[in-house]
Amino acid sequence: MRSIWRSLDPGLARDIALVLAADTLVGVSFGAITVSAGLPFWLPMVLSVVVFAGAAQFIFVGLVASGGNPVAAVLAGLLVNARHLPFGFAVADTLGTGWRRLVGAHLIIDESVAFALAQPSPDQRKRAFWVTGVSLFVCWNLGVVAGAAAGTAITDTDALGLDAAFPAVLLALVLPSLRDRHARRAAIAGAVVALATTPFLPAGLPVLLALAGVAVAGVSRGRERLPESS
Numbered sequence: 347m348r349s350i351w352r353s354l355d356p357g358l359a360r361d362i363a364l365v366l367a368a369d370t371l372v373g374v375s376f377g378a379i380t381v382s383a384g385l386p387f388w389l390p391m392v393l394s395v396v397v398f399a400g401a402a403q404f405i406f407v408g409l410v411a412s413g414g415n416p417v418a419a420v421l422a423g424l425l426v427n428a429r430h431l432p433f434g435f436a437v438a439d440t441l442g443t444g445w446r447r448l449v450g451a452h453l454i455i456d457e458s459v460a461f462a463l464a465q466p467s468p469d470q471r472k473r474a475f476w477v478t479g480v481s482l483f484v485c486w487n488l489g490v491v492a493g494a495a496a497g498t499a500i501t502d503t504d505a506l507g508l509d510a511a512f513p514a515v516l517l518a519l520v521l522p523s524l525r526d527r528h529a530r531r532a533a534i535a536g537a538v539v540a541l542a543t544t545p546f547l548p549a550g551l552p553v554l555l556a557l558a559g560v561a562v563a564g565v566s567r568g569r570e571r572l573p574e575s576s
Contacts, residue, residue, distance in 0.1 A: 377493025383411035515543030
């Protein structure tokens with residue numbers, strides 16, 4: 347892993363390191379929020395190893411801690427993670443074959459996909475995906491363990507603003523892509539759909555419906571290309 351880090355572009359390595367630091371703090375917040383909500387100490391660790399998907403983990407814990415049905419919480423998490431299906435198609439060439447493909451599928455998360463797709467060549471995409479995925483798996487789980495330990499002493503995680511850490515990291519990942527006007531249109535359309543449907547739909551569904559923003563951007567891009575093809 348150290349040799350792969352050295353082969354990365356210095357700017358990319360810096361960006362990945364910053365995301366690792368931020369997501370480690372999010373892992374700390376997840377562990378602390380879970381344990382301080384009265385859930386078992388081992389639960390955040392098991393979720394982080396088996397699920398390894400921050401949004402789904404936060405939704406599961408939030409629903410269970412508020413008295414929701416665990417089955418409904420699992421379904422909500424699966425709905426949120428449905429976005430990983432198109433992610434898998436997008437980075438299929440980086441996963442390899444055999445056991446590497448199986449491990450790689452577990453490392454398909456927003457950050458690893460975002461860094462991989464930003465690279466210009468297949469080799470660079472592969473390096474960015476694996477460095478981000480493996481490093482983040484380690485950092486996330488270490489953060490969760492530290493947070494769970496701290497959660498036994500913290501009684502009010504809301505007072506520390508820990509619940510805002512995860513959305514803040516996702517926003518930081520999205521911001522650079524908003525320089526493209528099509529990405530801006532997709533983000534705005536998706537945000538409008540999610541905000542409009544959140545009061546009426548179960549947790550997880552508004553996020554999936556927000557993918558309609560991608561269709562809006564696609565239609566817009568297609569219209570701009572029509573004169574070129576005519």
